[in-house]
Amino acid sequence: MRETLAAQSERLGPEAIAQVHRLYLPEQQRLAAELVPSALDVPYGPHPRHRLDLYSGSGGHALAPILVWVHGGGFMRGDKRSTEHPFEAHAGRFAARHNFLGVVMNYRLAPQDGWPAGGEDVGHVVDWLRDNAASHGGDPDRIVLVGTSAGATHVATHLHLRSxxxxxxxxxxxxxxxxxxxxxxxxxxxxxxxxxxxxxxxVPALGIVQTSTPLLLCCAEFDPPRFQTEFLGLMQRRLDHHGRAPRAWIASGHNHYSLAYHLGTQDHRLADEILDFARSCCV
Structure with missing residues (x-):
């Protein structure tokens, strides 16, 4: 598998995504059968793309912390759920299995909706959760945002727009x-x-450097050089501004797409990092 993922290190796009999907499909399909969504296509705003899905675990009397997943897609594509594969929704199930309320959101896409639409939509979801999460078992005061690729950019933009x-x-x-x-x-x-x-x-560079919100920064060993340059550059600028580097992790053996799509599988290194970080933020 490592060789396959390394061979795709410079390739981005639907063909590379499909190849990574195939690597993790059996395990993610098995996991998908074990947990169904608690609510689908819930509107959080007026646009047709303003929809989110909710995933809750076995539950308890206390409100659960919330993990919001923001998908990638090069600003121009992507969906929170598909009838053809279990990916993106896998992140909501992962959250629910670990006693978070999982939220998987859609957002407006370019070129119809340009900057700052994606970052604004992350903010709209946060606002919706503050008003509605408790009725779904989530704690509106304990939200952790997780974005991959363009989704990470949108999360960063949200933190830039709302310091x-x-x-x-x-x-x-x-x-x-x-x-x-x-x-x-x-x-x-x-x-x-x-x-x-x-x-x-x-671009959200200045805001994400200055924000006091705790960050976990990740990239993949086989990410294209531009993504690795951004990861290292943000690390350095956070160190310069705050006097210490943020928490960070490099996913050995993974590429740009497998970094997100393997979440929840038997390779639990990234899962452990995210869960430990999120729990430490939500105490």
Missing amino acids: QTPSVRGAVLLSGLYGLTPSDGERDAAYYGRDPQEYVRR
Whole structure:
């Protein structure tokens, strides 16, 4: 498996995603059969993409902390759930199995909706949870955001737009782009616009460096160089600004897509990092 994931290290797009899906499909399908969603397609705003799914575990008398999953997709695609595969929804089930209320959200997509739509939508979900989470067994004052790829960028943008959100106790950023490298290609332009000066103004780099919200930063051994450069650059800038580096983890043996899609499987190294971080934020 390591060789397969290494061979895809420079490839991004639907074909590479499908190949990674196939590697983890049997195990994720088995896990999917063990836990069903507690609510589907719940509206959190007026746009058709403003929908979320909820996953709750066996429950208890106390309200559970909340884990919000923000999918990737290069700003232009992605969905919280599919009838064709168990991925993205796998993160909600993972959260529920570990006594969190799992929230898997959709958000508006480029080019129809550019910056700051994704970051705003993360904020809309946080607001919805503050008003409604308790009725679904979640604690609205203990929210941890987890974003992968473009989703990590949107989580970072939320923290840039709202420097103080007391209910958000922490954020996990998996292989995101934060604006520490130059704009690259049509995907960036579709979301941020084509003006280089606007790109510099809109990226969340400054806000994510300065935020006091605890962070867990992750990247993959076989991530493309741009993602690794962003990971290391954010580490250094957080160290320079706060006087200490944030919690961080490099996923050996994984690439850009497997970093997210293996979550919950027998390779539990990333799961352990996320759970330990989230629990420490929610005490």
